[in-house]
Amino acid sequence: MNKISKKKVFYPIVARLHRYLKSYDREQKLPIGYEDLLHFAESFPYYDKKGKDTLWETVMYEQQEQRELNQGLKVIYAILKTDGDMSVMEHLVVSRIDYCTFGNSHPFRIQIMNQINDNYDYFYVKHADASRVYGLELEHLLSPSRINYLVHGQTLIEEHIAGIPGDVFMNDFLNRPITNKVRIAKEFVKFNERCFVRLLGDMRAYNYVVDITPDFEEEQYRVRAIDFDQQSYEGRKSMYLPQFFKDNNRVVDLVVSLLDKQAIEQYRSEERTLLYRRLRMKTVRYRLKELVDCMRIDTISTQEKVEQLKLELSRHHKTEEFLKCKSMGDLVRLNIKTVLTRDARIASGKFKL
Numbered sequence: 001m002n003k004i005s006k007k008k009v010f011y012p013i014v015a016r017l018h019r020y021l022k023s024y025d026r027e028q029k030l031p032i033g034y035e036d037l038l039h040f041a042e043s044f045p046y047y048d049k050k051g052k053d054t055l056w057e058t059v060m061y062e063q064q065e066q067r068e069l070n071q072g073l074k075v076i077y078a079i080l081k082t083d084g085d086m087s088v089m090e091h092l093v094v095s096r097i098d099y100c101t102f103g104n105s106h107p108f109r110i111q112i113m114n115q116i117n118d119n120y121d122y123f124y125v126k127h128a129d130a131s132r133v134y135g136l137e138l139e140h141l142l143s144p145s146r147i148n149y150l151v152h153g154q155t156l157i158e159e160h161i162a163g164i165p166g167d168v169f170m171n172d173f174l175n176r177p178i179t180n181k182v183r184i185a186k187e188f189v190k191f192n193e194r195c196f197v198r199l200l201g202d203m204r205a206y207n208y209v210v211d212i213t214p215d216f217e218e219e220q221y222r223v224r225a226i227d228f229d230q231q232s233y234e235g236r237k238s239m240y241l242p243q244f245f246k247d248n249n250r251v252v253d254l255v256v257s258l259l260d261k262q263a264i265e266q267y268r269s270e271e272r273t274l275l276y277r278r279l280r281m282k283t284v285r286y287r288l289k290e291l292v293d294c295m296r297i298d299t300i301s302t303q304e305k306v307e308q309l310k311l312e313l314s315r316h317h318k319t320e321e322f323l324k325c326k327s328m329g330d331l332v333r334l335n336i337k338t339v340l341t342r343d344a345r346i347a348s349g350k351f352k353l
Contacts, residue, residue: 008104008229009302011130012154016294021133021151024287028079030152032072034127037097037108039065046098055102056109070094073110073125076157080123080150091115105129105229122160131300132156134291135228138198138332141288142275145224161226163209170205170250173212180218184210185254188242189264190271191223196240197275197339199332202230203242232328233301235308237316276340279353289353295329306331317342 013021021027040059048054061069070093078089095113100106107126113119126132128151136158140147148159164173173179187210195203207227213220230239238244243252255264279285309331314322317338325331337353 008131008233010104010127011298011300013128013130013133013151014298017130017133017298018151020290020294026137026149026151028150028152030072030079030150030155030157031075032069032125033153033155034108034125035155036069036072037099037125040097040099043099056098056100059097059099059108069097073097074112076125076150077110077112077121077123080148080157080159095120103229105132124158124160126156126158128154128156129229130298131231131233132228134295134298134300135200135225135231137291138200138231138288139225139228141284141291142198142278143194143224144222144274161209161224163211163224163226166205166208166210166223166251167247169210173210174250178219180221181254182258183219183221184251185258186263186267187221187223188248188251189255189259189267191225192242193268193271194275195225195242197272197336199232199240199328199335200225200228200230201232201234201239202227203248204245205247208242231300232295232332233305235301235305235312237309237312272340275336279340285353292329292333292353295332296327298327298329301328 018027037059040061043057043059046054046056046058060066073094074089074092075084075086077092078084078086082088091114093113093115094110096111098109098111100109105126107124110123110125112121112123114121133149133151133156136147136149139145145161147161150157174181174184191203191208195201203225208223208225211222211224213222234240242248243255259267279288306325306328309328310322310325313331313335314320317335319338321338322331322334325334333353
């Protein structure tokens with residue numbers, strides 16, 4: 001069983017990372033920061049439609065402060081969605097602000113309502129942590145999905161990632177007659193590989209979502225990470241493999257029962273090939289190199305965890321190259337490079353990072 005560190009350390013965004021974010025339009029001046037939202041006057045538990053406590057609290061502010069916050073949050077939403085064009089935001093209101101009391105990061109969730117049709121959208125305001133920012137950027141560059149987020153000082157704004165939380169999917173959707181369990185097993189194998197290659201940890205069932213897309217015959221699925229707090233932080237290799245978390249056991253059982261070793265290796269290789277193709281694009285490769293170079297000289301974990309992980313990766317890959325690594329950024333770079341160059345389908349191609 002994987003055991004997460006009791007309290008993850010928050011690492012500040014250093015000047016070099018700020019410069020990287022600014023050069024790729026990730027850094028924007030924002031009217032509201034995370035600290036501004038902490039001054040709420042009262043709160044009450046938020047329950048889901050089944051009456052279950054969600055561990056989120058809806059918060060309220062003094063009247064004048066509420067008006068100022070609502071206007072600032074609308075501006076942030078406009079920057080996030082329309083590059084600051086407020087003309088299309090006049091019919092939108094901030095209908096709810098929720099505060100999460102669970103976990104380390106304590107984010108705020110902002111509900112935006114369209115007054116014309118009562119449609120809702122969400123975004124999150126969080127304390128900016130370098131680990132999380134590296135995780136978001138690696139997800140944007142290496143995964144099949146694009147990520148929209150903004151940073152200002154030590155405040156992080158994240159777009160909502162739509163999907164069914166993994167634990168809810170397993171409880172309410174996995175055993176539906178129309179669910180294609182082979183496709184679910186396949187996507188989990190690919191997700192597992194994707195997390196390990198870029199060293200994204202803590203993919204317990206509630207830290208990812210399943211996006212269901214109706215197809216002309218059957219449904220298609222994609223598993224997407226939604227929490228990037230544990231990017232290259234833990235020292236145990238198993239923390240970067242979702243298959244080893246006990247609350248993923250039902251999906252792991254599907255993989256074991258429905259896929260043979262040849263099929264599993266095929267899907268792993270498919271994911272590595274897609275990753276390699278993304279990296280062949282010059283814009284992605286150069287941007288990733290710039291990010292990883294920044295990450296290599298940054299501190300995003302303890303030296304004890306770095307030492308543990310480089311030993312475990314050295315044993316896993318059967319190479320002493322990992323023992324030369326000095327930081328988590330070094331390990332991410334070498335892990336990506338090692339996994340891709342050892343894949344028989346792409347080893348003959350040129351790959352530099």
